Amino acid sequence: MKKIFILCACAWLMSIGMSAQTWQTAENAVPASEFPKVSSDRRAQFSIKAPEAKEVVLDICSKKYPMTKDADGVWTATSDPLVVGFHYYFFFVDGVQITDPACDSYYGCGRMASGIDIPEDPAEAAYYTYNKNIPHGQVRECYYWSETEQAKRRCYVYTPADYEKNPKTKYPVLYLQHGMGEGERGWHQQGKMAQIMDNAIAAGKAKPMLVVMDYGNCGYSFGAKKGESMGDFGASFTKILLEETIPFIESHFRALTDRDHRAMAGLSWGGKETFDITLANLDKFSYIGAFSGALFMAAGQEVNTMYNGAFADAAAFNKKVHALFLGTGSEENLGTQAVNEKLSAAGIKTHYYVSEGTAHEWLTWRRCLNQFIPLLF
Amino acid sequence: MKKIFILCACAWLMSIGMSAQTWQTAENAVPASEFPKVSSDRRAQFSIKAPEAKEVVLDICSKKYPMTKDADGVWTATSDPLVVGFHYYFFFVDGVQITDPACDSYYGCGRMASGIDIPEDPAEAAYYTYNKNIPHGQVRECYYWSETEQAKRRCYVYTPADYEKNPKTKYPVLYLQHGMGEGERGWHQQGKMAQIMDNAIAAGKAKPMLVVMDYGNCGYSFGAKKGESMGDFGASFTKILLEETIPFIESHFRALTDRDHRAMAGLSWGGKETFDITLANLDKFSYIGAFSGALFMAAGQEVNTMYNGAFADAAAFNKKVHALFLGTGSEENLGTQAVNEKLSAAGIKTHYYVSEGTAHEWLTWRRCLNQFIPLLF
Numbered sequence: 096m097k098k099i100f101i102l103c104a105c106a107w108l109m110s111i112g113m114s115a116q117t118w119q120t121a122e123n124a125v126p127a128s129e130f131p132k133v134s135s136d137r138r139a140q141f142s143i144k145a146p147e148a149k150e151v152v153l154d155i156c157s158k159k160y161p162m163t164k165d166a167d168g169v170w171t172a173t174s175d176p177l178v179v180g181f182h183y184y185f186f187f188v189d190g191v192q193i194t195d196p197a198c199d200s201y202y203g204c205g206r207m208a209s210g211i212d213i214p215e216d217p218a219e220a221a222y223y224t225y226n227k228n229i230p231h232g233q234v235r236e237c238y239y240w241s242e243t244e245q246a247k248r249r250c251y252v253y254t255p256a257d258y259e260k261n262p263k264t265k266y267p268v269l270y271l272q273h274g275m276g277e278g279e280r281g282w283h284q285q286g287k288m289a290q291i292m293d294n295a296i297a298a299g300k301a302k303p304m305l306v307v308m309d310y311g312n313c314g315y316s317f318g319a320k321k322g323e324s325m326g327d328f329g330a331s332f333t334k335i336l337l338e339e340t341i342p343f344i345e346s347h348f349r350a351l352t353d354r355d356h357r358a359m360a361g362l363s364w365g366g367k368e369t370f371d372i373t374l375a376n377l378d379k380f381s382y383i384g385a386f387s388g389a390l391f392m393a394a395g396q397e398v399n400t401m402y403n404g405a406f407a408d409a410a411a412f413n414k415k416v417h418a419l420f421l422g423t424g425s426e427e428n429l430g431t432q433a434v435n436e437k438l439s440a441a442g443i444k445t446h447y448y449v450s451e452g453t454a455h456e457w458l459t460w461r462r463c464l465n466q467f468i469p470l471l472f
Numbered sequence: 473m474k475k476i477f478i479l480c481a482c483a484w485l486m487s488i489g490m491s492a493q494t495w496q497t498a499e500n501a502v503p504a505s506e507f508p509k510v511s512s513d514r515r516a517q518f519s520i521k522a523p524e525a526k527e528v529v530l531d532i533c534s535k536k537y538p539m540t541k542d543a544d545g546v547w548t549a550t551s552d553p554l555v556v557g558f559h560y561y562f563f564f565v566d567g568v569q570i571t572d573p574a575c576d577s578y579y580g581c582g583r584m585a586s587g588i589d590i591p592e593d594p595a596e597a598a599y600y601t602y603n604k605n606i607p608h609g610q611v612r613e614c615y616y617w618s619e620t621e622q623a624k625r626r627c628y629v630y631t632p633a634d635y636e637k638n639p640k641t642k643y644p645v646l647y648l649q650h651g652m653g654e655g656e657r658g659w660h661q662q663g664k665m666a667q668i669m670d671n672a673i674a675a676g677k678a679k680p681m682l683v684v685m686d687y688g689n690c691g692y693s694f695g696a697k698k699g700e701s702m703g704d705f706g707a708s709f710t711k712i713l714l715e716e717t718i719p720f721i722e723s724h725f726r727a728l729t730d731r732d733h734r735a736m737a738g739l740s741w742g743g744k745e746t747f748d749i750t751l752a753n754l755d756k757f758s759y760i761g762a763f764s765g766a767l768f769m770a771a772g773q774e775v776n777t778m779y780n781g782a783f784a785d786a787a788a789f790n791k792k793v794h795a796l797f798l799g800t801g802s803e804e805n806l807g808t809q810a811v812n813e814k815l816s817a818a819g820i821k822t823h824y825y826v827s828e829g830t831a832h833e834w835l836t837w838r839r840c841l842n843q844f845i846p847l848l849f
Contacts, residue, residue, distance in 0.1 A: 125579055126655055126691030147567025190524025193570040200577035200584045202502055207577045225624045227617035233629075234613040236660070240604035247602045252610075259724065262639035278503055283613070314503030347636065 121198070121211050128197040137176040137213050141186070143195060144169045148188045155184035155211075162186070179215040180458030181285050183208045201285055205276035205314060210285060215458075222294050222465050223287040229297035230256030234283045239343040243335055248310065250279055250340060252348060253289055255296050255303035265349045267356035267472040268305045269382075270336065271464070272365030275328060275389075279310040285457045291465050301468040305348055309340050313364045329368045336372060337379070358471050360384025360420070362460040363429070367391075374405040377415055382471050384420040386463035387427060387455050390434045398441035409442030418470040420446045422463035426454040446470060498575070498588050505574040514553040514590050518563070520572060521546045525565045532561035532588075539563070556592040557835030558662050560585045578662055582653035582692040587662060592835075599671050599842050600664040606674035607633030611660045616720040620712055625687065627717060628656055629725060630666055632673055632680035642726045644733035644849040645682045646759075647713065648841070649742030652705060652766075656687040662834045668842050678845040682725055686717050690741045706745045713749060714756070735848050737761030737797070739837040740806070744768075751782040754792055759848050761797040763840035764804060764832050767811045775818035786819030795847040797823040799840035801830035823847060 116134040124131055130142040141153055146168025153160040153172040162170035183203055185192045194200055195209040203210065214220060225231075232255040241248045258266065271288065273281035282288040288306060295301035313329035345352050359380050361369040366388020373380040392401065399407040406412055419438075423431035435447045448466045453459040493511040501508055507519040518530055523545025530537040530549040539547035560580055562569045571577055572586040580587070591597060602608075609632040618625045635643065648665065650658035659665040665683060672678035690706035722729050736757050738746040743765020750757040769778065776784040783789055796815075800808035812824045825843045830836040 125582075125584060126687065126689075127582070128691075145568040149566070188568045188570070189526070189566045191522040191565045191570070192573075193565070193568070194573070194577070194584065196569070196571070196583035196585075198584070199579075200571070202576075205502075205504070206573035207502060207571065207575070208573075225615055227624065231615055235610040236613070236666075237610055238602055238608055238666075247604065289613075289615075310503065312503075314505075 123199045123209075123211050125197055125199060130197050131195065131211050133211070133213060137179065138174050139177055139184075139211055139213065140171065140173045141184075141195060142169055142171045142197065143186055145188060150187075150189055152187040153184065154187060154192070156182055159187070177213045178452070179213050179219075180453065180456055180461075181210055181212050182456070183210050185209060202278045202280060202314075203276060203285065223290045223461050224294075225290055226294060226297070229293060231293050232256050232258070232289055232296075234289050237343075237347070239339065239347075241335060241339050243331075243339060248335070248339070250307060250309040250343075251283055252308075252344065253283070253292055253306035254348070255292065255305075257296075257303040258305075258349070263349075265351045266303060266305050268307060268344060268348075268350050268358070269468070269471060270307050270309070270340075270357070270359040272311045272359070272361030272368055273308070274361070274363030274365050274387075275313045278314060279308050282306075282308045286461055286464070288464065291461060292468070295465060295468050302472045304468075304472060305344070305350055307340065307344055309336065311361070311365055311368050313368070329364060329371075332368060333372050333375075337376065341379075354379050354381045355417070356472060358382030358384070358418075360386065360464070360467055361388070362386040362463070363455065364389050370402065374402040377405065381415070381417045382420075383416060383418070384422070384463070384467045385431070386422045386460045386467075387424060387429050388421070388431060388434075390430055392430065392434060392437065398437055398443070406438065406441060406443055413442075413444045418446060418467075419443065420448065420463075420467045420470060422448040422450065422459070422466060424450045424453040424455060424459035426452065427459070429455065500576045500586075500588050502574055502576060507574050508572065508588050510588070510590060511550075514556065515551050516554055516561075516588055516590065517548065517550045518561075518572060519546055519548045519574065520563055522565060527564075527566055529564040530561065531564060531569070533559055536564070554590045555829070556590050556596075557830065557833055557838075558587055558589050559833070560587050562586060579655045579657060579691075580653060580662065600667045600838050601671075602667055603671060603674070606670060608670050609633050609635070609666055609673075611666050614720075614724070616716065616724075618712060618716050620708075620716060625712070625716070626656055627684060627686040627720075628660055629685075629721065630660070630669055630683035631725070632669065632682075634673075634680040635682075635726070640726075642728045643680060643682050645684060645721060645725075645727050645735070646845070646848060647684050647686070647717075647734070647736040649688045649736070649738030649745055650685070651738070651740030651742050651764075652690045653692050655691060656685050659683075659685045663838055663841070665841065668838060669845070672842060672845050679849045681845075681849060682721070682727055684717065684721055686713065688738070688742055688745050690745070706741060706748075709745060710749050710752075714753065718756075731756050731758045732794070733849060735759030735761070735795075737763065737841070737844055738765070739763040739840070740832065741766050747779065751779040754782065758793060759795045759797075760793060761795075761799070761840070761844045762808070763799045763837045763844075764801060764806050765798070765808060765811075767807055769807065769811060769814065775814055775820070783815065783818060783820050790819075790821045795823060795844075796820065797825065797840075797844045797847060799825040799827065799836070799843060801827045801832060801836035803829065803831040804836070806832065 121131045132140040151162040151170040160172045162172040198209040200207045201210045235252045312332040366385030450459045450462045495509045498508045509517040528539040528547040537549045539549040575586040577584045578587045612629045689709040743762030827836045827839040
C-alpha cells in the first residue's frame with residue numbers, strides 16, 4: 096500500500112511538473128514553424144520529417160538523444176533541461192550530421208549549423224534583449240573592394256541610434272572579431288551585439304560608438320579545404336584590416352580616426368588576432384579586449400619577450416593602453432587566467448572578468464562584450 | 473579502322489572539352505570551403521562527407537544526380553550544364569532532404585535551403601554584379617516594435633550611396649516584397665537587390681531611393697505549421713505595413729512621405745500582396761509592380777469588378793497610377809500574361825516585361841526589379 100501511494104504521489108508530482116511547463120517556439124525558428132520549441136524549464140524540443148530515415152539522433156550540448164518516429168514519419172525529441180545561452184545543434188540521420196530545416200542557420204563550427212537560444216531569466220538576459228522602449232541602432236551590411244584579395248569583402252557596421260540624429264558628430268570605433276570557423280555575421284547573429292550595444296548606450300553605461308565586424312580570414316572548412324593552414328589562420332587579416340578595412344570605414348562613416356578612439360576586441364581566435372594586431376600597432380589602438388582569447392604562451396616564456404616586447408615596460412604600457420580586458424568563461428580553460436596572472440605579476444594593468452557557469456560559447460562572449468564596452472572611450 | 477578513328481576523335485574531343493573547363497568555388501560557398509564549385513561551362517560540383525550514408529543524391533534544377541563515394545566517405549557529383557541564375561538545391565541522404573554544410577543557407581521553400589549562383593555571361597550579369605568603381609549603398613538591419621503582433625519585427629532598408637553624403641535630402645521609398653515561403657532577407661541575399669540598385673543608380677537609370685524589405689507574413693512551414701492558412705497568407709501584413717512599417721521607416725529615415733514618392737512591388741505572393749495593398753490604398757501608393765505575381769482571376773471575371781473596382785475607370789486609374797509594371801519569366805505561367813491582356817484590353821496602361829528563358833525563379837525577379845526601378849519617381 097505504501098509503495099502504491101509513493102508511486103501515485105510520484106506520478107502526480109511528475110504530472111504537476113509536466114503540466115507546469117509551458118512551451119514556446121524558439122526565437123531561432125524559421126517563420127511559420129512551430130519547432131524548435133523551448134519549455135519554461137529550459138528543455139528544447141525538435142521535430143523533423145524524415146519518413147525514410149532508419150535512425151535520427153539529436154546532438155545538442157555534447158549529448159545525443161535518440162529521436163522517435165510517429166506514423167507520419169516525423170521524428171521528435173525533447174532534451175534534458177539545457178544550460179542557458181546559444182547552442183549549436185545538429186541531427187544525425189542514419190549517422191550523417193545535418194542541420195534542422197525549421198531553424199535558422201548560422202555559420203559556425205566551420206560550416207552552416209543550426210542554433211537555438213535557451214532563454215535565461217529575463218533579468219539576466221535583459222542586457223542582450225530587444226527593449227521596445229529605447230532607441231535602436233542599425234547593423235549595416237557593407238561591401239568594399241580589397242586590392243589585396245582582388246575581391247569584394249563584406250563587413251557589418253553597427254551605428255548607434257544617435258548616429259542618425261547628429262549628422263555632424265564623429266564616433267569612436269570598436270573593431271570586433273569573431274572566432275575560428277565563424278564569420279563576419281557571428282557577432283550580430285549569434286552574439287546579439289546590436290541589442291547589447293543599444294541597451295548599454297541607452298543606460299548610459301557605454302558611449303555611442305561604431306562597431307565594425309569584418310571577416311578575420313580564420314574560417315576553416317568542414318569539408319574540402321582551401322586557404323591558409325591553421326598556424327597561419329588570420330595572418331592575412333592584419334594587412335587587410337589596417338590597409339583596407341579601417342580606411343574604408345573612415346571614408347564611409349563619421350569615424351574618429353585617432354588611436355584614443357579606436358579599440359579592438361575578439362573572441363577565441365579573434366582574441367589572438369586582436370593581440371597580434373594591436374600589440375604590434377599601439378600607435379593605432381588604445382583599447383584591447385580578448386574574450387576567451389586564444390593567447391598561447393610557450394611554457395616558461397617571459398612577459399617581457401612576448402609580442403616583440405610590447406609588455407616589457409609595464410609603466411609605459413599602462414600609460415599607453417587605456418584598457419586591456421581579458422575575459423573567460425568559468426567552465427573553459429583556454430589560458431586566459433594564466434595570461435592574466437602572468438601579465439598582472441609583471442605589473443601590466445588588466446581588467447579580468449570571469450563569466451560564471453559558461454564555457455567556450457556565445458553567452459560568455461555576450462557577457463564579455465557587455466563588460467568591455469563600458470571601459471571604452 | 474574508321475570506327476576506331478571516330479572513337480579516338482570523340483575521346484580527344486571530350487578530353488578537350490573537359491580540359492577546357494575551368495572551375496571556381498561558387499560565391500555561395502562558406503569561407504575556406506572549396507565546394508560547391510562551378511565550371512566555365514556552367515556545371516556545378518558538390519561534395520559532402522558522409523561515410524555512414526548508403527546513398528546520397530544531389531537534387532538541383534528539378535533533376536536528381538546520384539553522388540559517388542570515395543574511400544574517405546566523401547560523396548561528389550557534377551551536374552549537367554545548368555541554367556544561369558540562382559538555384560536552390562538539396563542533398564538526399566538515404567532519402568532524407570538535407571542542406572549542404574559547405575554552402576550558405578537561404579530561407580526559401582519554407583525552410584532553410586542551400587543555393588548556388590550559376591554565373592551568366594559577365595555582360596548579362598553586370599547589372600547585379602558588384603562593381604568596385606561605383607559608390608555603394610548599404611543594407612541596414614532594423615528592428616521595430618509591432619503593437620499588432622506584440623513582438624519585435626525585423627526589416628531591411630537599402631540606403632543609396634547618396635544618403636550618407638546629403639544629410640538633409642529626403643528620398644522616395646520602394647516597399648519590396650518577397651514570395652511565399654521566403655522572408656525579409658530574400659531580396660538582399662537571393663535577389664542581389666543592393667547590387668541592382670547601386671548599378672542602376674550609378675548609371676543614372678534609377679533615382680536614388682530607399683528600398684524597404686519587410687516580412688510579408690507569408691512564410692509556410694516545411695514541418696509543423698502554425699499561423700495563417702494559405703488562403704489568408706499575408707493578409708495580416710496589410711495592417712502592419714500601413715500602420716507600423718511605414719510609420720517606422722518615415723520616423724527613422726529621411727523618407728518622402730507622399731504617395732507620389734511611395735512605390736510597392738513584390739514577387740509571386742508578394743505581387744499578390746502588392747496588388748491587394750496598393751489597389752485598396754491608392755491614396756498612399758502611386759507605383760505598383762508585380763514580378764511573377766500571384767494575380768489569380770476567377771474565370772470570366774470582369775476587370776471593372778476586380779479589386780473593388782480599382783480598375784473600373786481606366787482613365788482615372790492611368791492618371792493616378794504613375795506606373796503599373798507586370799513582369800514574368802517566359803518559362804512560367806502564373807497568369808501574368810492573361811492579367812496584362814485583360815487590363816490592357818480594358819484600357820489600363822501597363823508596363824509588361826517578359827524575362828526570356830527564365831521561370832519562377834530569382835533571375836526573373838532580379839531582371840524585373842532592374843526593369844521596374846527606372847520607371848520610379
